[in-house]
Amino acid sequence: MDLLIIFLSLAISQNILLTKFLGICPFLGVSGKIKSAFSMGMAVIFVIFSASVLSKLVYDNVLVPLEISFLRTVVFILVIASLVQLLEILIKKYLPQMYKSFGVYLPLITTNCAVLGTAFLVIDNGYNMSETMVAALGVSAGFTLVMVIFASLREKIESGPVPEGFKGIPIALVTATVMAILFSNGMPAVLGWLEAL
């Protein structure tokens, strides 16, 4: 039950994109194509999961025993960069179909705030390994959900009567506002209502 709560809260009410603002760059760049948003989401799930698990392993087994936990920023970013590089090589060789569907997003994920942010989050919240895995899945599932919703909204928005100065990123941000309100306040409200039933 605890794990489910972690998953749901990270995916929705504390959605990493809408409440912690991590992962904005790909979010703003997403086109109206739902398929590419979904591919991006899949790549993100993959990377965030492996990066969080690996970072936690390195933190617990290397940084803490050697009392150099203050180096976590440097170490984690190196772990993530190498991991992404390795994943790219492996996937390209053994799962070419998957590689094609990820497209150009995989290497870009290295500098995605969300990946590093999740690694920090897991450490700061003191999760154990299974909680880490669930948290990583929750964060990335939430990320993918928001990306896909936004991609489907994007086309409608762009074809509507948007003032000239707002076209593109500004209107995307305003839409994100509404989504943020829905996600962070709507979810607890729904849960409260369900509980009252």
Added chain:
Amino acid sequence: MADKKMTIKEILKDNIITSNPIFVGFLGMCPSLAVTGRVSDAFAMFLAFTFVTILSNVFISMLRNVIPANVRIPIFITIIAGFVTIVELLMQAYAFEAYNSIALYISLIVVNCIVLGRAEAFASKNKPGASAIDGLGAGLGFGLAIIGIAALREVIGTGAIVFTNPLDGKEVFNVEFAADYSLKLLASPSGGFLMIGLLAGIINAIVLSNKRKAKLAMVAAAPKPAAPAPAPIKKEVAAAKPAAKAPIKKTAAKPAAKKAPAKTAAKKTTGGKK
């Protein structure tokens, strides 16, 4: 000496105004949305960011001739990570209150597109002195933008600006505009999106209308048949407007594909720039 002074001004102007990383490039959005809830947070972030950017720019510039090109990005990131760790430790030691409210985002400076972007675009190709100025400019551009946004958000959201000294958390000044007033939306994360979206939209609208006025003025001043007209406009626009305006045009011109001839000229200019 006179030459260098001009160059300093140019570097600073480019970073702060013409290619302001937040309002023009929309880079570094993650921390911008997060730390602009309060002016104190934004100020602390500005200091940390500028520290990292200046030092990493200088360091990378000093090493620019020995870093192999094909692994430069990971090396830049590592160098930047080093300075981010230094600033994390310094803040934890001397400015703990300030650090606590934005801890995660200080650490995330390491993946901030602005820092990496300046390293790649400027520090790897220029001398340490100029790179330091560039780092300062980037920091100022970023900092002024986020402090401005934070001021708006804090005033409209809570009716007052409470500025605390980053070094000991004590209140430095407290400017109250309206008592008993709060618009919680703006103080919350959603407000961050809203404020930056609105500001970016307004600034974009102003810039676009200025551009259109300039183009119309040029067309009116040089009455030629339709065919040659786009060419001189293109050259004038390319000469007059700094290259950095291209990002706005790209963002605006892309979805606004079916607009007036002015937009076609903008698209042509963007194409010409590539």
